[in-house]
Amino acid sequence: MELNERKxxxxxAVVANHIQTAEPVGSRTVAxxxxxxxxxxxxxxxxxxxxxxxxxEQPHTSAGRIPSQKGYxxxxxxxxxxxxxxxxxxxxxxRSLGLEKMREIEQIIANAVKVLSSVTNQxxxxxxxxxxxxxxxxxxILPLDDRRGLVxxxxxxxxxxxxxxxxDQSLSPAELHQVVTYLNQKLYGLTIDQVTTSLxxxxxxxxxxxxxILEQAFILLExxxxxxxxxxxxxxxxxxxxxxxxxxxxxKVHQMLSLFEQEALLFEILEQDLAxxxxxxxxxxxxxxxxxxxxxxITAAYKIDRRILGSVGVIGPTRMDYQWVIAVxxxxxxxxxxxxxxxx
Amino acid sequence: MELNERKxxxxxAVVANHIQTAEPVGSRTVAxxxxxxxxxxxxxxxxxxxxxxxxxEQPHTSAGRIPSQKGYxxxxxxxxxxxxxxxxxxxxxxRSLGLEKMREIEQIIANAVKVLSSVTNQxxxxxxxxxxxxxxxxxxILPLDDRRGLVxxxxxxxxxxxxxxxxDQSLSPAELHQVVTYLNQKLYGLTIDQVTTSLxxxxxxxxxxxxxILEQAFILLExxxxxxxxxxxxxxxxxxxxxxxxxxxxxKVHQMLSLFEQEALLFEILEQDLAxxxxxxxxxxxxxxxxxxxxxxITAAYKIDRRILGSVGVIGPTRMDYQWVIAVxxxxxxxxxxxxxxxx
DNA sequence: AATTAGCACTCGATGTCTTGGAGTGCTAAG
DNA sequence: CTTAGCACTCCAAGACATCGAGTGCTAATT
Numbered sequence: 142m143e144l145n146e147r148k149x150x151x152x153x154a155v156v157a158n159h160i161q162t163a164e165p166v167g168s169r170t171v172a173x174x175x176x177x178x179x180x181x182x183x184x185x186x187x188x189x190x191x192x193x194x195x196x197x198e199q200p201h202t203s204a205g206r207i208p209s210q211k212g213y214x215x216x217x218x219x220x221x222x223x224x225x226x227x228x229x230x231x232x233x234x235x236r237s238l239g240l241e242k243m244r245e246i247e248q249i250i251a252n253a254v255k256v257l258s259s260v261t262n263q264x265x266x267x268x269x270x271x272x273x274x275x276x277x278x279x280x281x282i283l284p285l286d287d288r289r290g291l292v293x294x295x296x297x298x299x300x301x302x303x304x305x306x307x308x309d310q311s312l313s314p315a316e317l318h319q320v321v322t323y324l325n326q327k328l329y330g331l332t333i334d335q336v337t338t339s340l341x342x343x344x345x346x347x348x349x350x351x352x353x354i355l356e357q358a359f360i361l362l363e364x365x366x367x368x369x370x371x372x373x374x375x376x377x378x379x380x381x382x383x384x385x386x387x388x389x390x391x392x393k394v395h396q397m398l399s400l401f402e403q404e405a406l407l408f409e410i411l412e413q414d415l416a417x418x419x420x421x422x423x424x425x426x427x428x429x430x431x432x433x434x435x436x437x438x439i440t441a442a443y444k445i446d447r448r449i450l451g452s453v454g455v456i457g458p459t460r461m462d463y464q465w466v467i468a469v470x471x472x473x474x475x476x477x478x479x480x481x482x483x484x485x
Numbered sequence: 486m487e488l489n490e491r492k493x494x495x496x497x498a499v500v501a502n503h504i505q506t507a508e509p510v511g512s513r514t515v516a517x518x519x520x521x522x523x524x525x526x527x528x529x530x531x532x533x534x535x536x537x538x539x540x541x542e543q544p545h546t547s548a549g550r551i552p553s554q555k556g557y558x559x560x561x562x563x564x565x566x567x568x569x570x571x572x573x574x575x576x577x578x579x580r581s582l583g584l585e586k587m588r589e590i591e592q593i594i595a596n597a598v599k600v601l602s603s604v605t606n607q608x609x610x611x612x613x614x615x616x617x618x619x620x621x622x623x624x625x626i627l628p629l630d631d632r633r634g635l636v637x638x639x640x641x642x643x644x645x646x647x648x649x650x651x652x653d654q655s656l657s658p659a660e661l662h663q664v665v666t667y668l669n670q671k672l673y674g675l676t677i678d679q680v681t682t683s684l685x686x687x688x689x690x691x692x693x694x695x696x697x698i699l700e701q702a703f704i705l706l707e708x709x710x711x712x713x714x715x716x717x718x719x720x721x722x723x724x725x726x727x728x729x730x731x732x733x734x735x736x737k738v739h740q741m742l743s744l745f746e747q748e749a750l751l752f753e754i755l756e757q758d759l760a761x762x763x764x765x766x767x768x769x770x771x772x773x774x775x776x777x778x779x780x781x782x783i784t785a786a787y788k789i790d791r792r793i794l795g796s797v798g799v800i801g802p803t804r805m806d807y808q809w810v811i812a813v814x815x816x817x818x819x820x821x822x823x824x825x826x827x828x829x
Numbered sequence: 830a831a832t833t834a835g836c837a838c839t840c841g842a843t844g845t846c847t848t849g850g851a852g853t854g855c856t857a858a859g
Numbered sequence: 860c861t862t863a864g865c866a867c868t869c870c871a872a873g874a875c876a877t878c879g880a881g882t883g884c885t886a887a888t889t
Contacts, residue, residue, distance in 0.1 A: 167881050180833050185882070203839045203881050245648075281627055283637065291645065293627065293635065301635065303645050304589075380746060383739045391735055395727045398742075402724060511852050526862050529853070547852050547868045833888075839881090846875080853868075859861080 144196075149220060150177055151187050152196055156208045156216045160462055163386045165205030210425040210459065213437070217422055217463050224468030230260055231472065238476045246270055246299040246481070251375050253453065253477055258378025261469050263461070264401070267453040268411040269373040270298050274450075277328045277336065282321050284314070296333065298445060323348060372451060374407040387435070387458040400432045411452045414440055418449075420467055425459050437461050441474045445481045453477070488540075493564060494521055495531050496540055500552045500560040504806055507730045509549030554769040554803065557781070561766050561807050568812030574604055575816065582820045590614055590643040590825070595719050597797065597821050602722025605813050607805070608745070611797040612755040613717040614642050618794075621672045621680065626665050628658070640677065642789060667692060716795060718751040731779070731802040744776045755796045758784055762793075764811055769803050781805050785818045789825045797821070 144152065154175040158166045168181040168188055177184070188206055191197045196212040199205075208216065226234075237256045238249075250269050258265040275296035283291040285305070294302045327344055328336060379401055388394050400406060410430060414421040423438045433456065440454030453474065455466055488496065498519040502510045512525040512532055521528070532550055535541045540556035543549075552560065570578075581600045582593075594613050602609040619640035627635040629649070638646045671688055672680060723745055732738050744750060754774060758765040767782045777800065784798030797818065799810055 165881090169881080181881095182833050182835095182883095183831085186832090189883080199882090201840060202883095203841075203879095205881065279629070283625055283627070285623070285639065291637065291639070293637065293647070295629065295635070299649075301647050301649070303637070303647060305643075305645070378746075380739055380742045383735060383742065389735055391727060391733055391738060394735060394738060395724055398724045398727065402722075509852090513852080524862050525852095526854095526864095527860085530861090533854080543853090545869060546854095547850095547870075549852065831889085833886100835886085836884090838883085841878105841880095843878080844876085846873100848873085849871090851868105851870090853866105855866090856864090858863080 144194075144215075147177075147179075148187055148191060150175070151184060152191055152208075152212060152215065153220045155188070155191075155197060155206055156212060156220070159207050160460055163460060165200055165207050167205035170205070208460075210427075213424050213459055213463075214427075217424070221464045224464040224466075226465075226468055226472060230469065233260060234469070234473055235476055238473070238480050245301075247373070249477075249480060250451070253473065254375045254377035257453065257455065257469070257473055258381060260473075261455055261466055262378070262381050262384070263455045263457040263466065264379055264382045265377045265453070265455050266407055266411065267375045267377075268408060268415075268451040269375065270300070270445075270450040271372045272296070272300055272302075273334045273372075274332055275300055276330055276332045279325050279329070280321060282317060284317075290317075298450060320348065371405060371408050374404050374411065376401055376407070382457060385458050385460075387460065393435075396432055397436075400430075406430065410438065411440060411454060415442055415449060415452050418442065420470060422463065422467070435459065437463075439463075439466055439470060441470050443474050443477045443481070445478070450481070488538075488559075491521075491523075492531055492535060494519070495528060496535055496552075496556060496559065497564045499532070499535075499541060499550055500556060500564070503551050504804055507804060509544055509551050511549035514549070552804075554771075557768050557803055557807070558771075561768070565808045568808035568810075570809075570812055570816060574813065577604060578813070578817055579820055582817070582824050589645075591717070593821075593824060594795070597817065598719045598721035601797065601799065601814070601817055602725060604817075605799055605810055606722070606725050606728070607799045607801040607810065608723050608726045609721045609797070609799050610751055610755060611719045611721075612752060612759075612795040613719065614644070614789075614794040615716045616640070616644055616646075617678045617716075618676055619644055620674055620676045623669050623673070624665060626661060628661075634661075642794060664692065715749060715752050718748050718755065720745055720751070726801060729802050729804075731804065737779075740776055741780075744774075750774065754782065755784060755798060759786055759793060759796050762786065764814060766807065766811070779803065781807075783807075783810055783814060785814050787818050787821045787825070789822070794825070 151171060154171045154177070155166045158170060158174065168185040171177065171184050171188075172179060172181040188197060191212075192199060192206060195209055196215060197206040198209045198212075200207065234256060238253060247269060250267055254265050254267040257267070275298040278295045278297055280295070281293045283293065285291055288307060290306055292304050292306055294300075324344065379398065382388055382397060383394055388397065410428075410433070413429070414423075420439060420441045423440075425437065426434045428434055428436070428438060435458065436456055437459045438454055438456045439461075440452050442449045442452050444450060453470070455461075455470060457466075495515060498515045498521070499510045502514060502518065512529040515521065515528050515532075516523060516525040532541060535556075536543060536550060539553055540559060541550040542553045542556075544551065578600060582597060591613060594611055598609050598611040601611070619642040622639045622641055624639070625637045627637065629635055633649055633651055636648050636650055638644075668688065723742065726732055726741060727738055732741065754772075754777070757773070758767075764783060764785045767784075769781065770778045772778055772780070772782060779802065780800055781803045782798055782800045783805075784796050786793045786796050788794055797814070799805075799814060801810075
């Protein structure tokens, strides 16, 4: 499986050139442009070898070679170096993310995806922080008028959920306050996931004994928790994918865009590598979902104080400037982590 | 400008047929399919007249005719009847909108656009209620801990905005309460638009005399008001437009989708006919924005207790089943109005 | 033994030509 | 005024020729 130095250089040349031009790369091109010091004939032989070994493929007999999925994988793992951003790119990332102050977390996230897509010129996606994984901090009920109240629920990672509810008429303010205090006490520090229906029922029974009126208060709690089992996914630069030559058929575009409309699917896609603590590159069929098996997905997790909150990524054709996109993503995540953490 | 009966029937036939088939319509087709009782030759003559009058046009000499923009306009204004929905369609609208209970207004809106696009198979858009136009009801500040507080601002049409702020350390709870009470008193019943910076400054001066510490409290108020000058626009079924034969070139698709990514533009587009109290049909160049001058936009305003909140619409190629889409839209808006009003 | 020049061959892309058919406009007859 | 008939137009689709980039193989060279 190991390639000798010469094969490596040739493979590198083919991949690099193909990434740039989107065209099959011929032996002449490699010979001339990458000063390997060999004639095209020799390179032709090597390329034939590389094809046999599965790193390259030929669209048709008399065309040049293009990298296979395995070829890209080898390139990503062994050949490419670390990408370097231009000063301009650096700036546009830090400027647009660094200056955010005290904004809602969702806004920061939504902005991040815009920055990412506009810098990379690729479609980007980001998974919002998972409500379920954040921990309960406190809950309040604000009486609005005599019939209705506003429930406010706050979690540690900056989520604020609110919901207007009908208040049980027979519940006195003092009693209401008592219920709320009780709940805060019991729930503090639990993750939302841990606030299961059975826990709620238990609390309900417990309270019932002391206070006999609070159906509504519990319904609200359950409701606001049940909602959003799944985090939001933000998309940016959806149309960038249309500028790629590999998406010049309307049919493919359609397939791709339909996928983008299915938030639940995007969520699953982003969620799978959430635990990994580095950049994850999924090339072609390394993706589980058929619809993106002609694409590459590059993702990274973002964190707040070392705790992983969600995942952000770029999706595009397998022919992608891996080196550079990875550098951008890395930079963006750093900045994002910093911004989020300093906001607490 | 008036057309005789025969011309009307022929124009109707051409439009109706073209809407169905997306192909140019020939004289033979009209003669056979629409039992006008005339030969194709006669119809040919009439069609030539209609073309000269500007209602029809010919893609090229030896092709059939297609309706011109003027032709569609005449069809919409004078020829088509009221569309009828199937029971199934009726049901799917009322089922998916009717059952909503006590949900946030934004959720109802976001759902409505999904329903509309999936029933019509067209791209749909809906403008969320304008925060600016709703009236201030009350504002509260919930202390979270000793440094921070949660500001909650509630308006009549169901908006609830919240924001975490740093509290001025030197502000005692009693004083804070006093400020909030004062503000509520002064601002109640004003639309958000009316809460201008100058008004805030005035209040600030007024309060300053009595209470000398509240910079922060005002900053928050201004900030939460300054945000969202513009309502959100929700989109649904973006990809439906790709199934239309008039969008078979990737370039057009790209242009269209790029437009969809610009929320501010969509907002302007939807806002322009907001005051009109009926369905508005804008065909081709009747749209101000160049990018959609090959499209038709059909919009309608939705209301809560007679007050117009926002606007919902469908966008597609000028060749659109006007009659039916209008019927669907009408039905949906009725249902939406009802749902929204009953939620108060 | 490795490299390279040389050459025949392959195959898609591009351009030209032909053919067929749908539809028109005009004319002359009903 | 209507219609049958016919010549004419023009696009779409297929057939065919041409071109050139690139290959694989062979034989000569280092």
